[in-house]
Amino acid sequence: MAGVLPRQSASRLSASGLSGVGLRTRAERDILAVMTELLYQRDAYLRKFEATVVDRCEGGVVLDRTAFYPGGGGQQPDRGTLYLGDQSRSVTGFRWENDALVHLVDGEPPPVGTIIRGEIDWEFRYRMMRTHTALHLLCGVIWREYGAQVTGGQMYPDRARMDFSLDQFGPERVRRIEARVNEEIAAGRPVRVKFLPREEAFQVPDLIRTRVNLLPPTITMVRIVEIEGVDLQADGGTHVANTREVGGVRIVKTENKGKVNKRLEIVLVDSPVVAT
Numbered sequence: 001m002a003g004v005l006p007r008q009s010a011s012r013l014s015a016s017g018l019s020g021v022g023l024r025t026r027a028e029r030d031i032l033a034v035m036t037e038l039l040y041q042r043d044a045y046l047r048k049f050e051a052t053v054v055d056r057c058e059g060g061v062v063l064d065r066t067a068f069y070p071g072g073g074g075q076q077p078d079r080g081t082l083y084l085g086d087q088s089r090s091v092t093g094f095r096w097e098n099d100a101l102v103h104l105v106d107g108e109p110p111p112v113g114t115i116i117r118g119e120i121d122w123e124f125r126y127r128m129m130r131t132h133t134a135l136h137l138l139c140g141v142i143w144r145e146y147g148a149q150v151t152g153g154q155m156y157p158d159r160a161r162m163d164f165s166l167d168q169f170g171p172e173r174v175r176r177i178e179a180r181v182n183e184e185i186a187a188g189r190p191v192r193v194k195f196l197p198r199e200e201a202f203q204v205p206d207l208i209r210t211r212v213n214l215l216p217p218t219i220t221m222v223r224i225v226e227i228e229g230v231d232l233q234a235d236g237g238t239h240v241a242n243t244r245e246v247g248g249v250r251i252v253k254t255e256n257k258g259k260v261n262k263r264l265e266i267v268l269v270d271s272p273v274v275a276t
Ligand SMILES: [Zn+2]
Pocket: 001, 002, 004, 132, 136, 225, 233, 235, 236, 237
């Protein structure tokens, strides 16, 4: 989704010197998520992983690496389980503590040094990935057809809403957008993730509309999610690898959120919706 600041790996940010400052904004928290290697950023299909507990606090642990998406940018946090020997702990949520991403668990958090196996709730995550990718298609199509930018959005496992700076969403427009989005799904477009140096990202014309120039100066590498030929965004979330995996999208509701702000609600369906 637009406006999502990519998180970075520890090595690039170790010299940022921001650790310990009072955290207020999401952007600052993103920069400081440096202790844990975020495996989902490079492989959204990773369901199981092994990791070591590197810190422990009331109700949770910090891992050296994780496949769990902790939420943000409109995408809901993962659920899942940590296994340690013959025991297990459900992951109930996430919390940011200074520069650390805490996995909250039910029951006693395992001690520092414990090697755990993590497993994410794949059914939930995969639906989030499909929904998230559907929203990118929606952004790309509405940008292409009407030059309208995204002003906000929220995802759920099988539906989502997104706001655009548009003056009107008549029934004709809605049908047209729905048809175009489903065409792009059926076209089987590849979805690619790359990491670009900040200066290079600034040179990509399509990224300007996602306000990549507003990224804090401490972000030296920008994570880019591209749907070939349709959409390109700086983004920290998880997506499917090919638009065909989205299935299909139906626009179920439109809402007036202001003179030039319109909301669309979509649901996922299992196959592309064919225009009638
Ligand atoms: Zn996104």
